[in-house]
Amino acid sequence: MKQYTPEKLVAVSRYKTLFPTLSPEIQRDVYSRMRVLIEEEKQYCDQGNYKHLAQILTTIALYEVLQQHGKSEPEAFKIISEAMWAALTPKTYQKMARLSFFLTAMKKILPFGFRHGSGAGWRYTWHLDEDPKNRFHFECRECLYWHIFHERNLILNPI
Numbered sequence: 001m002k003q004y005t006p007e008k009l010v011a012v013s014r015y016k017t018l019f020p021t022l023s024p025e026i027q028r029d030v031y032s033r034m035r036v037l038i039e040e041e042k043q044y045c046d047q048g049n050y051k052h053l054a055q056i057l058t059t060i061a062l063y064e065v066l067q068q069h070g071k072s073e074p075e076a077f078k079i080i081s082e083a084m085w086a087a088l089t090p091k092t093y094q095k096m097a098r099l100s101f102f103l104t105a106m107k108k109i110l111p112f113g114f115r116h117g118s119g120a121g122w123r124y125t126w127h128l129d130e131d132p133k134n135r136f137h138f139e140c141r142e143c144l145y146w147h148i149f150h151e152r153n154l155i156l157n158p159i
Contacts, residue, residue, distance in 0.1 A: 007031065009058055010031075010054070012050075012054045013054040014087035017083065018062075018083035038057065049120065049144055056145060060152065121148075125138060
């Protein structure tokens with residue numbers, strides 16, 4: 001199983017480019033806060049949630065530590081948001097989606113992957129029998145992000 005250490009989580013997070021630009025003091029405090037968060041959220045620290053928790057725990061730690069080091073809440077939010085969005089590259093998925101076999105393959109791969117690769121805190125409802133040939137959908141009925149952010153009162157628009 002992958003190790004839940006702050007250094008390893010930051011290294012696979014969307015903030016891996018931002019992190020080296022931060023002062024050594026902020027980096028140290030982020031790692032320290034993440035150690036506490038890992039312990040507090042250990043019920044979710046399984047193999048299936050590793051990449052998700054890399055995002056969640058790093059986000060929370062950065063958000064809190066940037067404010068402790070003098071950033072306002074809006075400034076901390078802006079720094080984190082910009083780093084997160086800069087790391088997302090939807091162009092890769094858009095190119096793949098144009099391939100003729102993509103949707104057919106995804107209708108088989110995704111449900112299997114979600115059943116066997118999701119960690120604690122997730123629940124899905126699949127609607128594959130209802131879908132036309134050129135489409136598929138599912139509902140995320142329970143979400144790790146909502147669990148953690150809601151418990152910490154960090155949701156801007158509650159469900």
